[in-house]
Amino acid sequence: MKKHVVLYKKLSPALLARLGDQVDVTYIEDPASDGLARLREALPQAHGLLGASLKLDAALLDLAPHLEAVSSVSVGVDNYDIADLTRRGVQLTNTPDVLTETTADTGFALILATARRVVELANLVRDGHWTASVGPTHFGTDVHGKTLGIIGMGRIGEALAQRGHFGFGMPVIYHSHSPKPAVDQRFGARHCGLDEFLQEADFICLTLPLTAETTGLIGARELELMGPDSIFINISRGKVVDEKALIHALQTGQIRAAGLDVFEREPLEPTSPLLTLDNVVATPHIGSATHETREAMARCAVDNLLAALRGDRPQNLVNP
Numbered sequence: 212m213k214k215h216v217v218l219y220k221k222l223s224p225a226l227l228a229r230l231g232d233q234v235d236v237t238y239i240e241d242p243a244s245d246g247l248a249r250l251r252e253a254l255p256q257a258h259g260l261l262g263a264s265l266k267l268d269a270a271l272l273d274l275a276p277h278l279e280a281v282s283s284v285s286v287g288v289d290n291y292d293i294a295d296l297t298r299r300g301v302q303l304t305n306t307p308d309v310l311t312e313t314t315a316d317t318g319f320a321l322i323l324a325t326a327r328r329v330v331e332l333a334n335l336v337r338d339g340h341w342t343a344s345v346g347p348t349h350f351g352t353d354v355h356g357k358t359l360g361i362i363g364m365g366r367i368g369e370a371l372a373q374r375g376h377f378g379f380g381m382p383v384i385y386h387s388h389s390p391k392p393a394v395d396q397r398f399g400a401r402h403c404g405l406d407e408f409l410q411e412a413d414f415i416c417l418t419l420p421l422t423a424e425t426t427g428l429i430g431a432r433e434l435e436l437m438g439p440d441s442i443f444i445n446i447s448r449g450k451v452v453d454e455k456a457l458i459h460a461l462q463t464g465q466i467r468a469a470g471l472d473v474f475e476r477e478p479l480e481p482t483s484p485l486l487t488l489d490n491v492v493a494t495p496h497i498g499s500a501t502h503e504t505r506e507a508m509a510r511c512a513v514d515n516l517l518a519a520l521r522g523d524r525p526q527n528l529v530n531p
C-alpha cells in the first residue's frame with residue numbers, strides 16, 4: 212500500500228507526478244487559514260508532510276500519529292520544534308544549497324536599492340516629479356569600496372561576500388560564532404566581535420537563522436552602535452531584529468536606510484510605519500523567489516521526502 216503525503220505547497224505538474232507515482236497525495240491550499248480544517252482532517256492519515264510557511268505546532272502534530280517525515284520547502288526551520296519532532300521520531304528535512312545564490316542576489320539587490328535610493332527615485336519619475344536634473348537632496352551613497360558587514364557567515368553569507376569582494380571591491384567583515392579561515396583567505400575577510408563589527412560596517416547584512424539565541428539580536432543598543440551612514444539589510448528572519456527599535460532608528464536618522472525582505476510579522480501590515488519611510492525598501496520575503504530556484508527547492512523537498520518514506524537517509528536531514 213502506498214504511503215500518504217499531505218502537501219500544502221503547490222507543486223509543478225512534473226513534481227506532482229513524481230510524488231504521486233510513489234505516494235498518495237492530499238493537497239491542502241492555504242493550510243494556515245481557510246484550509247486549516249481540511250489539514251486537521253488529513254493529518255491522521257499522513258506519513259509525510261511537504262510544504263512551507265506553516266507553524267507545525269504540537270497540537271497539529273498530535274493529530275498525525277503515523278507521521279514519519281516533514282519536508283520543508285525552505286532552508287529556514289524556525290517553523291518547527293526540532294526537539295519535539297525528534298522525540299516523536301519524525302524526520303525533518305530542508306532545502307539548503309539550491310537557494311544560496313538567489314538569496315544572495317536578493318541581498319545585493321537590497322544593498323543597491325537602498326544605497327542608490329532606487330525605489331524612491333523610480334517612484335519620483337513615475338509620479339511625474341522629474342522636472343530637472345537631480346541635485347544633492349536626491350543623491351545616494353556609493354556601494355563599491357564600502358565595508359560590507361555580514362552577520363552569520365553561512366552559505367548565503369559567503370555568497371554575499373563573494374559578490375561584494377569580487378564584484379564591488381568591498382572590504383568584508385563578519386560576525387559569527389567563530390572565525391572561518393577559508394572565508395578570510397578567499398575574500399580577505401575579517402572576523403569581528405559584534406560591537407566592533409557594528410561600528411565598522413557600512414552595510415550590515417543579516418544572513419543568520421532564527422534561533423532562541425539570535426532572536427532580538429539587533430535591538431536599540433546595537434542600532435545605536437551603527438553610524439548615521441550605515442545601511443541595514445535583513446534577508447534572514449524579522450524576529451532577529453527589534454522592529455520597533457529599527458523603526459525609531461530609521462525615523463530619527465540614527466541609521467541611513469534599511470532594505471528588508473523579512474519582518475516580525477508576515478505579511479507586513481499595510482499600516483506598518485516602515486511603509487511610510489522613504490529610506491526603507493521593503494520586499495515581500497522574496498529571498499529565494501525565482502522560477503528556477505523555487506522549482507529546485509520543491510524538487511529537493513520531494514526527493515528528501517521520498518527518501519525518508521522509503522527508509523533511506525534523506526540528503527538534507529535536519530534533526531540529529
Ligand code: DGY
Pocket residue numbers: 284285286287288310498499
Ligand atoms: C527559506 O527558505 O527559509 C526562505 O526564507 C523562505 O522561507
